[in-house]
Amino acid sequence: MPHLGPTDSSRTPRFAGPASFARLPRLDEVGTADIVVAGVPFDAGVSYRPGARFGPAHVRESSRLLRPYHPALDVSPFEVAQVADAGDVAVNPFNIEEALETVEESALALTASGARLLTIGGDHTISLPLLRAAKQRHGEIALLHFDAHLDTWDTYFGADYTHGTPFRRAVEEGLLDTEALCHLGTRGPLYSKKDLEDDRRFGFGIVTAADIYHQGVVEVVDRVRQRIGDRPLYVSIDIDVLDPAHAPGTGTPEAGGMTSRELLEILRGLQGLNLVGADVVEVSPPYDHAEITGIAASHVAYDLVALLALRHEAEASIATDPEGPPA
Numbered sequence: 001m002p003h004l005g006p007t008d009s010s011r012t013p014r015f016a017g018p019a020s021f022a023r024l025p026r027l028d029e030v031g032t033a034d035i036v037v038a039g040v041p042f043d044a045g046v047s048y049r050p051g052a053r054f055g056p057a058h059v060r061e062s063s064r065l066l067r068p069y070h071p072a073l074d075v076s077p078f079e080v081a082q083v084a085d086a087g088d089v090a091v092n093p094f095n096i097e098e099a100l101e102t103v104e105e106s107a108l109a110l111t112a113s114g115a116r117l118l119t120i121g122g123d124h125t126i127s128l129p130l131l132r133a134a135k136q137r138h139g140e141i142a143l144l145h146f147d148a149h150l151d152t153w154d155t156y157f158g159a160d161y162t163h164g165t166p167f168r169r170a171v172e173e174g175l176l177d178t179e180a181l182c183h184l185g186t187r188g189p190l191y192s193k194k195d196l197e198d199d200r201r202f203g204f205g206i207v208t209a210a211d212i213y214h215q216g217v218v219e220v221v222d223r224v225r226q227r228i229g230d231r232p233l234y235v236s237i238d239i240d241v242l243d244p245a246h247a248p249g250t251g252t253p254e255a256g257g258m259t260s261r262e263l264l265e266i267l268r269g270l271q272g273l274n275l276v277g278a279d280v281v282e283v284s285p286p287y288d289h290a291e292i293t294g295i296a297a298s299h300v301a302y303d304l305v306a307l308l309a310l311r312h313e314a315e316a317s318i319a320t321d322p323e324g325p326p327a
């Protein structure tokens, strides 16, 4: 059975009709999918600018121009896998802990069939329940965390669950494989040097935005691949990892970030790794201009879907042919 792909843009113009991600079918139109895209419109965990609750709708609207063939990865992700948009998880905007439970339960339900999940946030708080679900499915998880910030702080105003604390909680809860953790793109001022010491103690390696500039994408990809190996990998992308010139519409912007080209090239370098799930978070449309941030986020999400589809295709071909895919 061929997979149901996006709406045909030669018959229905791209700007017409409802905005699902990449104009893909809804999950209820296809029943089950190999890759599920879901939104989590939640921003009750932010410390500065709000607005990420409108992120999923904005990224979908900004994804109308995505086309079905990915030339850099040589894959038609919507052909090799059934990809579908599951809509938004309805989370409580007034109770963070209840919201986290809802996200975890939804992630488990959406992956019960074996589907891989790409989540569009929402603020970064949501990565914690997504990692809890991923741990239950795959065991301890390797993490590549693209962000201007460490997000391993302890508390804000006494609150444990915020968009600046998810990865400290994740380490404390034993969700992560502490041999295979890396931040990429960090920069900007910290509270004190202790922030870095704590972070190192949790097991994180750091590739700063300056490292990416000085070493270049190829060397960075090489370092990262050695660290991750074939462990089950989760990729979490805070859109503020991009310079504000490439992503103005976000909650806590910092100068001196990577370009969208650098981010996409690093992602393409992850081809073949055992990617089990991913998120793109912190898109805040009220601060966006001309869809700059939305377009960056939609392309980043498309590359993640392509990586998930390639992994799905490789595993499906091993399942049907024990000799494995042709080299």
Ligand SMILES: [Mn+2]
Binding pocket: 124, 147, 149, 151, 163, 238, 282
């Ligand atoms: Mn973050």
